[in-house]
Amino acid sequence: MKKKATIYDIAKELKITAATVSRALNNNPKISEKTRKLVLETATKLNYKQNRLALALKSGKSKNVGVVVPFINKNFFASVIRGIEDELYPKGFHVIISQTHEDKDREKKIIQNLINAQVDGILLSTSFTNSNKEELRKELKKSIPFIFFDRVLKYENISTITINDYKGGFDATEHLIKQGCKRIAHFSVNQDIILYKNRFNGYKDALKKHGLPFKNEYVIYLKSDMEAGKEAAKKLMKLPVPPDAIFSSTDNGILGAVKYLQSKSIKIPEDFCVIGFSNEPFTQFLEPAISSVDQSPVEMGKMAAQVFLEQIENDQTIMVQKDVILPTTLIVRKSSSKLK
């Protein structure tokens, strides 16, 4: 358990000074080949490793970025992080992850902690609702780039990466209409999170475009889990005029609905069409396979990382806001394929 070697150890060994060692290690041109070679040899001999902490303190750049998500063990977020890490690792950045547990206070604390740790930027998908927007603003008035992805809040000078939730909702709904569905219900979630509102608006506008009436009783707000989906489907099917299709803003919700409908021997897609959102892995394995809207989460992560890198590079200039909207892809599977 011996102490780690420093440039001073190398210097002492060679009877030169630490500055020279530093230069040799950093390929500084102003140094003789002999010394460079000698230093390099001694470095490996002593098993020297550069202390990134010292460098970070000196340079003011930690080469760490913070990524903040509600939970990491959710396929969507894990995939975004995959994209971020894939993109940032080759540039020498380390990715620090933190989970908010959907807790506002925890989120705030996490952001402060990351700032204290001198991360070079923070990429986050918020648990905050708009009501907390003002409170969060203070934290964001820092000298590092913040980038929101997926669950975003709009602030001046803060970049965002989202998917086109509106179009995703619109396309999914229009697809159901084109399959001949006439009474399309919608599962939504907390409207404080803007992306759910956007999907909802896409749904409404698709109905309008095709002359279908919007009915309040066909819209249900539920948590994103299977049990809630079952309950919601049950409620819908008890209506005097039940729907003949559901567009759900979450795959978990539609999963519950499918299970409920199957338990009532309602045939999908013949009698009832469904489509979810997120294209979770399980949707393709079910029988029937469930149509869904793909969000390409890995791409989202890469894009967030790229925007971050851009902002880092232009640090001389003004921090420029950039709002990237990624396209969605409608994945049509059996659950909504009524027509041949």
Place this chain on the structure above:
Amino acid sequence: MKKKATIYDIAKELKITAATVSRALNNNPKISEKTRKLVLETATKLNYKQNRLALALKSGKSKNVGVVVPFINKNFFASVIRGIEDELYPKGFHVIISQTHEDKDREKKIIQNLINAQVDGILLSTSFTNSNKEELRKELKKSIPFIFFDRVLKYENISTITINDYKGGFDATEHLIKQGCKRIAHFSVNQDIILYKNRFNGYKDALKKHGLPFKNEYVIYLKSDMEAGKEAAKKLMKLPVPPDAIFSSTDNGILGAVKYLQSKSIKIPEDFCVIGFSNEPFTQFLEPAISSVDQSPVEMGKMAAQVFLEQIENDQTIMVQKDVILPTTLIVRKSSSKLK
């Protein structure tokens, strides 16, 4: 984009010295109430944040830990990381994640990078095979704790967290036998990864215990994906005497097998029983729901974190090796429920 405040800024503001400010901020008893209050007020006024980097350099403790996995967007690893972060965050640690992409060279480099970044410990699930054991040893001879989880290599003084893969394999196989299956096949993976070998051995011993013959042609080595599972099942069913059950070391493998069997109108579980390993979320949603062996990945992460914390605390004493073996849980679902 103003510069961050330091304790010197506070000191200057109050016409005292930085040392005093430091003491006030750290609740050092040797300080007057007045000064403490004044410092605290000025700190918030100037929006002072402690620079963890400087502290880390000074103390030699970065309060960061590295977590190394093949890919983060795989449910199992994401869940382990969830457990790790949940456990470590309250203790003030940040979790840095890196992905090896199953690439040995990349893994080695990642470990070096993390050490350079002065992490206080590294928790990893390796991509190395035993053939690379010696090469990796050098990296591990450092002054920080290393902890292997799930995919482990055994070294002296390095702790490991695994599940009881042997018993998981044994229980799964025995369960199939008790359901009346007589010709049980096995899907395995790369035998260089010890956990697959252990599951395999559990399978063999269960057969032996119940007097069933072990047949080499019933064992197939495949990659963990659906397509490979389909192929493997096809191969098995073309045998002169095809099996009547499969115990697979991966859920993805068994998923492919189920799809193939269903395409051939073979009834599960009536005519054929299957059981997987890992209890991936999708297994419970399929029709039929697939039996599997649960590995409680979140628990594994928590345990890995706890072992790390123990080793950090005892840093005065010898680093003591600890091999934790977590229990598996057999999850019986329809796919292997032949008996009523």
Place this chain on the structure above:
DNA sequence: TTGTAGGCGTTATCAA
């Protein structure tokens, strides 16, 4: 080409 010296932000030791 190499050495000297200062500083990044903290804390700890010793003096006052």
Place this chain on the structure above:
DNA sequence: TTGATAACGCCTACAA
């Protein structure tokens, strides 16, 4: 109770 100073490991003017 407070101040002065050194140290953590590295880099970079500036000087030699």
